[in-house]
Amino acid sequence: MKTLFTKSTKLTDRGIYITWHSSIYKASMNERTILWQREIAGLGPDLIFDKGVVYVYASQRDGIVYALQASTGQEIWSMCISPYLVKAGMQVNELMAMTLIDTVLYVLSFQGTLYALNTTTGVLLATYEIPPLQDIPLGSIELIIADGILYGSDQNNLYALNLQTTRPQWKTSIQMPQKILAYTLSNKAIYTIADLDPEGSYVYAFAADTGQQNWRSDLLPDPIFDAPVCDKDTTYCMGATTVYALNAQNGELRWEHFVGRTAGLKPCIENDMLYLCLAGAYQQEEFEEDDSQIKQCSLVALDRHTGELRWFRNLALQASTFHVKHGIFYLYCAAIDRLYAFGAGDGSVYWWLDCGVKKSDIDSESPGFGSSLIVIP
Helix, strand or coil: EECCCCCCCCCCEEEEEEEEEEEEECCCCCCCCCCEECCCCCCCCCCCCCCCCCEECCCCCCCEEEEECCCCCCCCEEEEEECEEECEEEEEECCCEEEEEEEEEEEEECCCCCEEEEECCCCEEEEEEECHHHHHHCCCCCEEEEEEEEEECCCEEEEEECCCCCCCEEEECCCCCEEEEEEEECCCCEEEEEEECCCCCEEEEEEEECCEEEEECECCCCCCCCCEECCCEEEEEEEECCCEEECCCCCCCEEEECCCCCCCCCEEEEEEEEEEEEECCCCCCCCCCCCCCCEEEEEEEEEEECCCCCEEEECCCCCCCEECCCCCEEEEEECEEEEEECCCCCCCCCEECCCCCCCCCCCHHCCCCCEEEEEEE
């Protein structure tokens, strides 16, 4: 581990933080310029901002966690927690997910080792062994820890592990051939996506303290790979072409809205609106056979209570990541290295910034998977 200097809050932390492949940089909302940029070989997809510090990790070759000064991008500390390990020609110890609880940063490896680091110094506080990932998940990897309990899944099993005792708190299973793909914790319940290929998906709710099943939704005729997004009394799920809103108390369908091809980008909720970014035009039904490079997207705003369309805007560009904050829809397009700001009320263009981020051959050596956009207003 190396520590360079202590944290400081003298300079402003306000800005837009973006990771893409092996680059991480910060853009100014007022000056519309790039304030700083760093490249980290094998950068992972997660980015966490907390109290003037940005936390990221390298997931290729050596697993290294970094703490960066949010105002300048300078390194505060770095810690190698997972040395490079290859079996049968494949790396088996890459870092997969990260979360922050109070002053502890937790990082999960593919082998099932959970590392706990002090956020101020980077010192390794503890390690825990949990069931390893069987394969690279189709869905999003959610590292969920609350009140000393880690929630995880393995095939058709969902479990809660007490980190202090390293013993299972509870374990529950759903009927095969269903497979748990993603889950999230909200209002003392674990909301879980279960895949029943090729018929569709179920959504389950389990009590977080006991694992008891609260409800199971009707079969939704859509593959759902990403964790639900919960807000107050509603659970939102993004299918391949349709958005579903379920009653969080009983799983009943409140509304559904066919939007067209979704892009695997997590919806944003602000005020009474649900914001989406699609991979294609709004309600587009047909696509070219070779759509590996989709050069069209759509910004969509739905009434989160009723599912009614408020507005949409089709764009001739390929969306990479987005975020909605304080009435502004921020969109990054990596193909042209441009950051956009749209009005969240009607989709009108506010401004755009040609980032001009310097590229290197670092991605060809250790490819990065950065894909985050966080706005600190």
